[in-house]
Amino acid sequence: MEDKGETRAKAARSKEGERKKVLFICIHNSIRSQMAEGLLNHLYGERYEAFSAGLKPGIVHPSAIEVMAEIGIDIGHNRSKSIEEMFDHYFDVVVTVCDRAKEACPIYPGGSKLLHQDFEDPSSFAGTLEDVLESFRRVRDQIRSWIEHTFADENML
Numbered sequence: 001m002e003d004k005g006e007t008r009a010k011a012a013r014s015k016e017g018e019r020k021k022v023l024f025i026c027i028h029n030s031i032r033s034q035m036a037e038g039l040l041n042h043l044y045g046e047r048y049e050a051f052s053a054g055l056k057p058g059i060v061h062p063s064a065i066e067v068m069a070e071i072g073i074d075i076g077h078n079r080s081k082s083i084e085e086m087f088d089h090y091f092d093v094v095v096t097v098c099d100r101a102k103e104a105c106p107i108y109p110g111g112s113k114l115l116h117q118d119f120e121d122p123s124s125f126a127g128t129l130e131d132v133l134e135s136f137r138r139v140r141d142q143i144r145s146w147i148e149h150t151f152a153d154e155n156m157l
Contacts, residue, residue: 019049020092020154025101029054029080031064031136032097032119035143038068038075043147047154051091053083055104061123067136097143117146 022040026033033052040050057080065076095115096102102116119142125135 019045019047021090022048022050022093022095022151023086023089023091024050024052025054025083025094025096026052026098027055027100027104028058029082030058030061031121031123032139032143034060034064034075034078034080035068035140036095036097036147037078038073039140039144039147040151042073043144044151048151051081051086051089052078053081053086055083055101057082061136063122063133063136064140067133067140070137071140115150117150119143119146 024033024036024040029052033054037050037052040048059080060075060078068075091112093113093115095117097117097119098121099118102118119139120135122132122135122139125132127135
């Protein structure tokens with residue numbers, strides 16, 4: 001098994017045109033990080049390969065699956081993963097998508113560039129089913145806008 005230094009060295013020697021690996025981290029890996037993974041793979045999958053993980057993984061939230069399907073992105077097959085599953089992997093970019101994850105995981109040993117963007121947790125919203133779905137849509141759209149701004153120009157990262 002390679003050590004982390006060897007993994008990083010291999011990544012540094014990667015050939016031109018290889019997709020950059022991006023890891024999105026949240027607390028439960030059930031909504032925001034899952035949406036971000038799906039959106040980045042959908043929008044810029046030719047340049048990036050996105051993954052997601054959580055500090056205390058749960059299950060992928062059914063409302064996240066539903067609102068992503070509304071825009072043609074299937075995350076229904078995804079599973080919530082623990083950050084420990086990612087420790088042996090190198091990532092070009094590691095993104096925390098909630099303040100709690102950033103506080104609990106201020107550095108990631110297998111990442112080259114660290115980014116943070118806090119998004120509200122839509123599971124904390126109350127109301128009718130339609131109100132809750134609307135909050136999930138709003139967060140989905142905020143994540144999409146941030147991804148389009150941050151990852152559209154591949155020279156930015």
